[in-house]
Amino acid sequence: MGGVCCRPQPVDFDGEVNLFHFVLLRCVGKGAFGKVRVVQHKQTRELYALKYINKPKCVKMKAVPNIIQERRLLEEIDHPFIVNLRYAFQDDENCFFVLDLMLGGDLRFHLERLGSLSEEVVRFYVAQLSSALAFLHENKIMHRDLKPDNILLDERGNAHLTDFNIAVHFSDRKLTGVAGSMAYMAPEILTKRGYTYCIDWWSLGVCAYELIFGRRPFRGRSNSDLTYSIAKDPLKYPEDVEKRCSRAGLQVLRGLLERDTTKRFGCKPNGEGYQELRRHPWFKSIDWDTLESKEQTPPFVPDNKKANFDASHELEELLLEDNPLKAKTRKANQDNLSAEMQQMEVQ
Numbered sequence: 001m002g003g004v005c006c007r008p009q010p011v012d013f014d015g016e017v018n019l020f021h022f023v024l025l026r027c028v029g030k031g032a033f034g035k036v037r038v039v040q041h042k043q044t045r046e047l048y049a050l051k052y053i054n055k056p057k058c059v060k061m062k063a064v065p066n067i068i069q070e071r072r073l074l075e076e077i078d079h080p081f082i083v084n085l086r087y088a089f090q091d092d093e094n095c096f097f098v099l100d101l102m103l104g105g106d107l108r109f110h111l112e113r114l115g116s117l118s119e120e121v122v123r124f125y126v127a128q129l130s131s132a133l134a135f136l137h138e139n140k141i142m143h144r145d146l147k148p149d150n151i152l153l154d155e156r157g158n159a160h161l162t163d164f165n166i167a168v169h170f171s172d173r174k175l176t177g178v179a180g181s182m183a184y185m186a187p188e189i190l191t192k193r194g195y196t197y198c199i200d201w202w203s204l205g206v207c208a209y210e211l212i213f214g215r216r217p218f219r220g221r222s223n224s225d226l227t228y229s230i231a232k233d234p235l236k237y238p239e240d241v242e243k244r245c246s247r248a249g250l251q252v253l254r255g256l257l258e259r260d261t262t263k264r265f266g267c268k269p270n271g272e273g274y275q276e277l278r279r280h281p282w283f284k285s286i287d288w289d290t291l292e293s294k295e296q297t298p299p300f301v302p303d304n305k306k307a308n309f310d311a312s313h314e315l316e317e318l319l320l321e322d323n324p325l326k327a328k329t330r331k332a333n334q335d336n337l338s339a340e341m342q343q344m345e346v347q
């Protein structure tokens, strides 16, 4: 009799996708509302990253519209340098996003470990991320939170943009809502002049500068100091700049970190800014035609023998998790759910 309890449930692969379709593997990260773990699709054997978002926590932190927005935007897009959404579903407790798996770690992790990256490596990431930004802008989406933490490497070393939590659709009207991570925000966001997709090119400039020099271009002890620095301080470089970055590289940094949006690199409408950037001499070594098919060998290959993420998440799951993730059949009676939880149901 005892054996009956533990027999695995038969999985219906023809029905809607749910957690029963996946084998749950190791934990690789922790976000604001849940965790991220590696999963394998039981039928296709493909590996993915499963991001799970605890619904009550999300309601408590008033983040329901952001999660819905993130899912809606991700469902619209598919690009080689974006962490794409492959499936989305939910149970009574969590929303699940099944995403492209990135086993190479995020660029914050590598920056902290290495101090800085070589110009050649950064050029490669800037090229790949420019391609992702041009695609998003063409689809009238601005990301608004480009920073090293949101750039993930696959196991071969290709860069991918993730975290569409505060991404939005845009039209010709300028936006004014302050959103993003302050150190990477363009001056026109902070000075409340109204902004467009051009802010993402500025953030790319801040990331590229930080990756090459190991520190950010604009700093401040308080938010108002930082705002002042972003809006007014001249762009300076470390003393050993010549050892770290070529003249062409500095030109691109300066072009992206241009306060005048009519002159900022990447910003010309209808993808013209992106085409201009591609033609810049700094990208001479990049073969743009094969970049998107990932045929080029990335100049930095993450060490696949070491975990390229904080291993404490896995340990925490083992030692501290009192409610470990498990596939469950849905029980929720829609009528008993709060308004916010109902909102999450309607997808």
Ligand SMILES: Nc1ncnc2c1ncn2[C@@H]1O[C@H](COP(=O)(O)OP(=O)(O)OP(=O)(O)O)[C@@H](O)[C@H]1O
Binding pocket: 028, 029, 030, 031, 032, 033, 034, 035, 036, 049, 051, 083, 099, 100, 101, 102, 103, 105, 106, 149, 152, 162, 163, 165, 309
């Ligand atoms: N597709 C993925 N593949 C591999 N690891 C990932 C993937 N997405 C996220 N991670 C890991 O999980 C960590 C948490 O990611 P997640 O996007 O949930 O958190 P977050 O950046 O705090 O975003 P949010 O604000 O949406 O919670 C990341 O730092 C990264 O190390």
